[in-house]
Amino acid sequence: xxxxxxEELIREMSxxxxxxxxxxxxxxxxxxxxxxxxxxxxxxxxxxxxxxxEILNVNPTMASLYNLVRFIPIxxxxxxxxxxxxxxIRLSExxxxxxxxxxxxxxxxxxxxxxxxxSSTVLEILKKAKEKGKAFKVIISESxxxxxxxxxxxxxxxxxxxxxxxxxxxxxxxxxxATLALVGxxxxxxxxxxxxxxxxxxxxxxxxxxxIPFYVAAETFKxxxxxxxxxxxxxERKFKRDHIIIRNYLFDATPWKYIRGIITELGIxxxxxxx
Amino acid sequence: xxxxxxEELIREMSxxxxxxxxxxxxxxxxxxxxxxxxxxxxxxxxxxxxxxxEILNVNPTMASLYNLVRFIPIxxxxxxxxxxxxxxIRLSExxxxxxxxxxxxxxxxxxxxxxxxxSSTVLEILKKAKEKGKAFKVIISESxxxxxxxxxxxxxxxxxxxxxxxxxxxxxxxxxxATLALVGxxxxxxxxxxxxxxxxxxxxxxxxxxxIPFYVAAETFKxxxxxxxxxxxxxERKFKRDHIIIRNYLFDATPWKYIRGIITELGIxxxxxxx
Numbered sequence: 001x002x003x004x005x006x007e008e009l010i011r012e013m014s015x016x017x018x019x020x021x022x023x024x025x026x027x028x029x030x031x032x033x034x035x036x037x038x039x040x041x042x043x044x045x046x047x048x049x050x051x052x053x054e055i056l057n058v059n060p061t062m063a064s065l066y067n068l069v070r071f072i073p074i075x076x077x078x079x080x081x082x083x084x085x086x087x088x089i090r091l092s093e094x095x096x097x098x099x100x101x102x103x104x105x106x107x108x109x110x111x112x113x114x115x116x117x118x119s120s121t122v123l124e125i126l127k128k129a130k131e132k133g134k135a136f137k138v139i140i141s142e143s144x145x146x147x148x149x150x151x152x153x154x155x156x157x158x159x160x161x162x163x164x165x166x167x168x169x170x171x172x173x174x175x176x177x178a179t180l181a182l183v184g185x186x187x188x189x190x191x192x193x194x195x196x197x198x199x200x201x202x203x204x205x206x207x208x209x210x211x212i213p214f215y216v217a218a219e220t221f222k223x224x225x226x227x228x229x230x231x232x233x234x235x236e237r238k239f240k241r242d243h244i245i246i247r248n249y250l251f252d253a254t255p256w257k258y259i260r261g262i263i264t265e266l267g268i269x270x271x272x273x274x275x
Numbered sequence: 276x277x278x279x280x281x282e283e284l285i286r287e288m289s290x291x292x293x294x295x296x297x298x299x300x301x302x303x304x305x306x307x308x309x310x311x312x313x314x315x316x317x318x319x320x321x322x323x324x325x326x327x328x329e330i331l332n333v334n335p336t337m338a339s340l341y342n343l344v345r346f347i348p349i350x351x352x353x354x355x356x357x358x359x360x361x362x363x364i365r366l367s368e369x370x371x372x373x374x375x376x377x378x379x380x381x382x383x384x385x386x387x388x389x390x391x392x393x394s395s396t397v398l399e400i401l402k403k404a405k406e407k408g409k410a411f412k413v414i415i416s417e418s419x420x421x422x423x424x425x426x427x428x429x430x431x432x433x434x435x436x437x438x439x440x441x442x443x444x445x446x447x448x449x450x451x452x453a454t455l456a457l458v459g460x461x462x463x464x465x466x467x468x469x470x471x472x473x474x475x476x477x478x479x480x481x482x483x484x485x486x487i488p489f490y491v492a493a494e495t496f497k498x499x500x501x502x503x504x505x506x507x508x509x510x511e512r513k514f515k516r517d518h519i520i521i522r523n524y525l526f527d528a529t530p531w532k533y534i535r536g537i538i539t540e541l542g543i544x545x546x547x548x549x550x
Contacts, residue, residue, distance in 0.1 A: 244428050
C-alpha cells in the first residue's frame, strides 16, 4: 500500500488527458520524491517497488516512464532516492531547454510549421524561435477526442505566436502548404519507430508525399533502451458518441524512414543511410 | 427569382451535412422537375438558368452537380426538362445498383474493409456483398466535425453488417489491419485526382504504405469532363471550438497513383500504366 498522497499523484497522472510523456515522467519523479519524504525502512523499500509498477501502469506506451523507473534505484536510502528523483526532474528540464535551443535553429524566417496534438517539447522550440525574433506560423490539428491541439493553440496565443487550427482529417491537405513538420514523441524504440499521438503517422506520410521535412523533438529519456516496435503496448481509451463505441488507441508508430531527424538535447539524430 | 418551393429545395441541399454528391445531384434533379411543374414560357427559361447557377453554388467541389446542370437542356419545354431530370434520377439509381453488383465482387470472405466518412455508393456495395452471403467487417472513421461516420455506422447496424468506428486520427493505425479500402467520391478530375471527404488522401497514403488495395466507388457522373485538380475549388465551413476558429475544408484530393481502381457502373477504371 502506497501513502494516500502518493496514490493521489498516480491517480492524477492516470487522469491526465492533455499533457504527455515529459510531464508525466516529471510527475512520476515527484511521486518518488514524496514517497522518500513519507516512508522509511522496509516500508520505503516495498513502496519503491510498488510505485515503479504503478508508474509503468499509468501508460505502458511511454518510454519516459520506463526510463524514470529505471533511473530510480531500489535501495533503502530515502535521501538518495529523493536526490535521484530531483536529478531526473532537473535533467529533464535542462533537456527540454536544450532541445529548444537546437530545434529553434531549424526554423527559418516565414516557416510554416505543421504539428499534431500537443507537445511541450515542440512548444519549447517554438518559444525559443520566437525569442530569437523569427516570424513563423504554426498549423495545429485539434487532436480529437480530447483536443490537445486547442490546449496547444491557447499556449501559442499566450506567446503571441500565429497559428491556425485544423481538424485531424485535414492533416494531408495542410501538409502540402507547410514547410516543416515538428512533433513530439512518447516512445522511440530501438528499431527506430516513433510512438506519438495517433495521427502522427498520417502526418509523416503526407509530409513524405509532399517533400516536407518531418522532425521529432524528444528528450533522450523517451528512447526505449530495449523495446522494439512490436513490444510496445498501445493503450486505448474507448468512448461513446450517441450509443456507438468509438475505438481510441492513443498512439501510432511512425517508422524512421519518414523522419528527417530526432531533435534531442544531445543533438539531432538522423536515420542511418540504409533506412 | 425561383419559386419559393424550389428555393426551399436548394436551401435543404445547402444545409445537408451528411449525405454527399450522389444524394445532392438527385435533389438537384428533383428541383429541376419541380421547376418544370410550376413555371412555363420565359419565366421557365430564366428559372432554368438561375437554378443551374444555384445548384452549382451549393457545392462547387462536386462534379455530380456540374454534370447534372450539363445534363439538363435549357429549352422552353418543361415536359422535356422534367423528363430529363427524371432520367437523371433513374440513371443515377441504376448506376448505384450496378456499382453495388460490381463492387461487391471485390469483397472476399472475411474481408476487413476500411472506409472514411459516409458514402451511399460504398453502402450499396456493402449491402450487396451482405446479400451475396459474404461475411466481412467494416472499419469506419467518425469524420469530424459532422460525424458522417456515425450516420454510416447506424446504416450498417440496420443491415446487420459488423463494424467498428474509429477517430479520424487512427486511419493509419487501422489501415494496417485492413485488407481492402473503399471510399466514395465527390469529383474525379481529368488528371485523375479523386476529391472526397478530407482525410481520404491520408487513408490512401496509409493503404499505399501498407500494401492495402484502395478503391473508389463512384458513378460516372462524378467524373468531371473538363476540370483538372487545380481548377477545383474546395469549399470550406469554418467553425469554432471554445473561442478558437477551426479551419474546415470539406474535401481533399487523392492522386491516381494511390488508387487501385475506380468502381463505376460501367466497370472498374484502372490507372494507365505510366502513373
